[in-house]
Amino acid sequence: MEIRKKNLDERVKQLQSFGSEEFAHINGTLTQHLVGTYKILEGWNREEALCLAGLFHAVYGSDSTRAELLGTDQRVEIAEMIGQRAEALVYLFCSCDKPYVLPQIGSESRVNFRDRFSGAVMQFPSELLNDFCELTIANDLDVARNKEQEYYHEDILDMFRRMYPMVSAEVRLELDGLFDKFCT
Incomplete structure (x- = not known):
């Protein structure tokens, strides 16, 4: 656990730089959100690569309306900091054309991925979907x-329902509590 905390502290300093x-x-701040995402994943006992992807998930900008910390031309440097698998997840998250991809998850047997940076369309890498x-x-x-008051729009809850079969038992348990609290 001490190694993980030291690694987290070092990575947060890099993000701040x-x-x-x-x-x-x-x-x-964005730093607080990135650490919060990391901590949620860590609380679900996810592997370190996924937690680090959570910490860096906005480094290339998570959609076209948000600023980027670094350009995608620095993918190699990010991979050296957090590892290949974590960086692949970060790139996938940042490059995802979410309005195109997210509605397919859980409703289609094959999910097509569109890269918002390049416009390329391909099959979503199944090994990274969960x-x-x-x-x-x-x-x-x-x-x-x-937020001032915890709130989930119906479209977010619907997305969580579609993703439910693809996530771990720890995440499903969290979602069950969320559905009990916010769904009637």
């Missing part, structure tokens, strides 16, 4: 929990 403290986020779903849920949970 990229300017994460300079970007406002829901009730705080981690992508857990990262997406952790991101949205941190956002909702940091």
Whole structure:
């Protein structure tokens, strides 16, 4: 656990050196949101690569309306910091054309992925789909929990329902409590 905390502290300092403290986020800074996402994943006992992907999930900008900390031309450097698998998840999350991809998850047997940076369309990498779903849920949970009043729009709850079969028992347990609290 001590090694994980030291690794987290070092990675947070790296994010801050990229300017994460300079970007406002829901009730705080981007750094706080990134750490919050990491902590949710860590609380679910996810592997370190997924937790680190949660910590860096916005480094290339998570959608076209958000600023990026680094350009995608620095993928090699990020991979050296957090590992290949974690960086692949970060790139997948940042490059995902979410309005195109997210509605397919859980409703289609084959999910097509569109890269918002390149426009390329391909089959979603099946070996990353579960981690992508857990990262997406952790991101949205941190956002909702940091609003003045925790709230989930019906479209977010619907997305969580579609992702439910693809996530771990720990995440399903969290979602069950969320559905009990916010769904009638």
